[in-house]
Amino acid sequence: MSLHLQRDLDQLKKEILQLGSMVETAINNAILALNDRRPELAENVFSEEILIDEKEVLIEEDCLKILALHQPVAVDLRFIVVVLKVNNDLERMGDFAVNVAKRAVFLSSQNPIPYPPEFTDKMSKSIRTMVHNSLDALVKLDVDLARNVIAMDDVVDDVNRQMYVELQALMENDSSTIERAIGLLSTSRYLERIADLATNIAEDVIFMVEGEVVRHQTGC
């Protein structure tokens, strides 16, 4: 591999980590806005998303430039293709963070309703870890860490299901909670989608390193 290609790939890794860090910030703020009832944090998420969108476009352009300039093959080519997909996944996570933040603004303006404590601790914590570790796995090509991310997705799915069961019971017992419960279920679904996207990234890392297609073994 030429020194120029090596330099450009290192720069690309930095760029995707920067984007990842921006997305993590957006997700963390969206979760805080929701869990701590701090709607003012939603504004940070909205402004961060604009930067995330710009960064995504730049990274795609960088990938195209590297492909055109260096015409990489084998592992370098696959890395760039994975970065293109991860770039897309991160931008979508940013969109979901915005959706969570919007619901957080609404829910903060209403009286709180009870929901499983696992939502605030277990699910929120798992998602933050999954997003962070999936990117760590990408830049370190660490398949063990990637497998760990995939395993965590089950925790998130379980809590999401529990939210449906408990909030449905609440709505049935007290119809005045319906609008808030629907809003809360939406946030649970958005967070679950963020976890799915982190899982996609982890699966792509394993595929890149081991050539093993794990991405269609975990259901949807």
Added chain:
Amino acid sequence: MSLHLQRDLDQLKKEILQLGSMVETAINNAILALNDRRPELAENVFSEEILIDEKEVLIEEDCLKILALHQPVAVDLRFIVVVLKVNNDLERMGDFAVNVAKRAVFLSSQNPIPYPPEFTDKMSKSIRTMVHNSLDALVKLDVDLARNVIAMDDVVDDVNRQMYVELQALMENDSSTIERAIGLLSTSRYLERIADLATNIAEDVIFMVEGEVVRHQTGC
């Protein structure tokens, strides 16, 4: 461009159209299973999704092979990058079709609840047209058709919002409808996500042809 590259790109177009056609079939069956209360059609969606997943992996491999073999530049390079993204989007549409089909099985086993007629006619029809036309726009590089797809997304968003308003009122009036209404709202959300993915494809087509980034102007 070499004849070999031209031949491989033509073949890639055929492959992505085949995948698109499989995804359309899955979506159509999922919508029919839901609207016509025909749960037996859900099985077709589940088996189609397995084939969709396999095809997605093959198309990604084909893209990597073309990049490594021919090292295309300029418009051919961008086309392959767009195909990689569209491939991903189509596979996700297949996942959402499965989610709709699962809800259709549940809802068909229950007494029906009333919902806006726009859901079955306007929304379902728009989504089928959007998916079909976004792929048509891709292979024909037709930006007018792509813009038409983007415009249709508003129709889908409007019906999705209307579903929330009317089904929330229904739940508030009759708590026995809550589980079914939540199931129906989920299907509305999944269909709305399919429309978003078709919109992504259309935006990528415009970007490829005109170099104009429209994909972050339409909100999330």
